[in-house]
Amino acid sequence: MTTMVVNGQRYALLLELAGTHYAGTAIQPAPIPTLHRHLAECLDQLCPGTAASLQCCSRLDAGVAASCFTVHCDLNQNWSPTKLVQALNGLLRWPDHQRHASCLAAAAVAADWDAWRSARSKTYRYRILCSGAPPLHQQHCLWLRRQPRHDILQQAAHLFLGQHDLSGFACLRGDASDLWSPQRHILRSQWEFDEDQRGQWLTYEVCGTGFLYKQVRGMVGAMLSIASRDGESLISFSAAIAAGRQASRVGDVAPAKGLTLSAIDYGQAQPNWQHPA
Incomplete structure (x- = not known):
């Protein structure tokens, strides 16, 4: 309150x-x-x-x-x-x-x-660099040597759209928030692909009305798992979304380095921000 x-x-x-x-x-x-x-x-x-x-x-x-x-x-x-x-x-x-x-x-x-x-919604971005050499530690991204399949990543991302119990992709905090409703409404879920002299950049953007503990990182880890050569299928991925709390973990939770909270929408309650000159 x-x-x-x-x-x-x-x-x-x-x-x-x-x-x-x-x-x-x-x-x-x-x-x-x-x-x-x-x-x-x-x-x-x-x-x-x-x-x-x-x-x-x-x-x-x-x-x-x-x-x-x-x-x-x-x-x-x-x-x-x-x-x-x-x-x-x-x-x-x-x-x-x-x-x-x-x-x-x-x-x-x-x-x-x-x-x-x-807040009405929050937007997170997760950046991944696929290249033959690791980036410097100052760069906020996950480094992968091998490219995951872009088509599988995009298909998996679209499956998150709508309202779901996504606790199968999250973790428990060990506090009172574990008892809150795990239903979350995902408004936008998509991958963007770009390339520069460093290598291939993969950026996942997700917007939702709320997120569970480590949910975005769990979603990214699951998508990378099924989009890798030895990954699990889209069928098991869809089943994990449908199973909610009873879902078996797909992949590993992605590291924190790479995740950025990029936007918060307050609707009509948006503050009138004043920036110093």
Whole structure:
């Protein structure tokens, strides 16, 4: 249930995450370095006592990047959104002066706006490089030496469209969220193929109203499995979608490196983002 602002103003923040250094984005016991902990410490320096209101749009795993990651917080004093962005970026650095997150924009929002609950859909992208030589560690992608079959990847992706129980492609968190409905509505699911001097790039894009724990990575791992020479058939893949919680795992969960949260749609509740000059 969304906590309402009693005094002060609620702000939405738009961040970009490199997918490095942080042990995910969710609250974790001290001293585990998560985005939530780092951002809360920064907010407490700006407005003491306001960190408890911080809410992230999603619980990303360690290694997952984001080009569009939103949070909301309730500050006990009014800020110019652009000044708030500049102040946060002055603090969002680690002791070694490395930056693993950046605040891109901010907006004053309604007292009941919620970074998680107000979202209508989220879009993830998973990038794969197929080449004879591995990429440098700075590149956020999965490296494969052998090419999977593009036609099988695309056919499998289209099978995800619509509403399904996709828990057969996800993992349990070991908390109360495991009891929530596993039904998810997938609005877009497709592969894109491109080539440059490094090799062949495969990009999977999926948009849905919500995702289970490690669901996207499980979907990618399953598609790669059936599209490889020794992979399983589309029949077993379709059966896993239909079986829900009783499904047998198809393939392995793909690594976090390669996955990016790329967009969040808030519909009419989209914040009026203000970017610093």
